[in-house]
Amino acid sequence: MFSAVKLKMNKKYPRFIYIPLRETVNGCMRIEYEIENGKLNSPTVDYSSEKLSDSSVLILNSYMKNIPLVSRLSFTDNYACEELYASALEELMNIEVPEVAKYLRVMILELSRISGFFLYMFNVASAMEFEMVKIWALSDMNRIRKYISLIKGDEYFSPYIIPGGVSGGVLSHTMNQIYYDLEKIQIRMKDYDKLFFENEIFKLKTKNVGVISKQVITDYGITGFISRSANITFDVRKKLPYEIYHETPIENRVYDKSDCYSRIMSKKNDMDNSIRILDYLFSNIPRGSIFLNRDAYSLDKINIPEGRSVKRVEAANGEFICFVESDGTDKPKIIKFRSPMYITGGNFLNMILEQTSLDDIDIVLASLSLMPMEMNI
């Protein structure tokens, strides 16, 4: 029986290895495949070159010492990881977060979502060889990261969202500066529309390419902009609101079919929503100088009460989940993060690749916003 299977496999075509461009996916991955009638046959995705299980180190350190490590778990969604960890600890410790801190948390989360959008634009434009859009996207991403540095007061991966609130307040003139510059970004989007989103070449290259049915998206539990491109309006910010998302405006668009075009437009809609949320924040943020509840950091709170906490946030690419279990000591008993990539990059990706021709592979990979580095954190 075994030899028959082996014989059958040996009869197949040679297996090729495809390594996506570093600018198309964020991290290291390779795809092994055969070619049959111009389509990829039995593709297998391999992430063995990526560092896996980054979060396993977290059970070795105390909860407080883990805070800077959590900020380094993800490249694009580092603030989502911080939000998850901080809110899980706050639940276990029964700590309240000051009102201003909630607004500041949402501000940094949305700015990082916009920065993620420009990284996505960089990937998509690279895959389609839109060189100028690629360079614009990179410079705009850096611009947004500069705003984040202005809020945080530094340029490093230092934690901003920490248990009890945020690590620093924002001066009103910094806030004004970001507010006026975001208006410029909105005007800037007209350039992108003209050169990219309304460009017939872009439409020709993406429409009816990499179509994923609504049924498949529901079956695999895909979330975020990919599910919204199939008109599934699930958004953690609205379904299970955290911080101040119950009051912020979010609009959903209707798409024809979930192809590469709809996915890219859905990501753009996420970016428009982030601007709407930031607009709301700038006009409603309460005045106050208390942005951190210091009760979280007294020496008698080093041990976290026994319990479990599951937190979910809407990250740049979908639902990000964190599970923390405490046994009453100063170190977590279990801690695990599950990124949206864990679902998108598994069997789902193999299935999508099977229906993809070699010509379209780059744009299909880029449109899914793959983060191999977050496959298993």
Place this chain on the structure above:
Amino acid sequence: MIKIGGILESLLQIKYITRNYDSSQSYITTASSKRYINTDIKSCDSCGLCESVCITNAITVDEKSVNINEKCILCRLCISVCPKGALSEKIINEEETADEKKL
């Protein structure tokens, strides 16, 4: 030594500007600055909280001093948690560093 000048230099320093957006206006970065955590020992009450949160074990607190060694990764968590506001981030920019070198 070959000196790059003229058109080539301006090409290398190309700025991406459109009518809608002037990307030449950017913020001053402090990447060239040197940073460290400064201790105001007068305010410190030696509670040891900063020592307990430091991931790199860069801080040692005793009754008379708070020492921060070169293992510090500038995560600034100690600044956030210090109940007395005794810790702060100090920046020495390049000019100051040059002056220091002169001294």
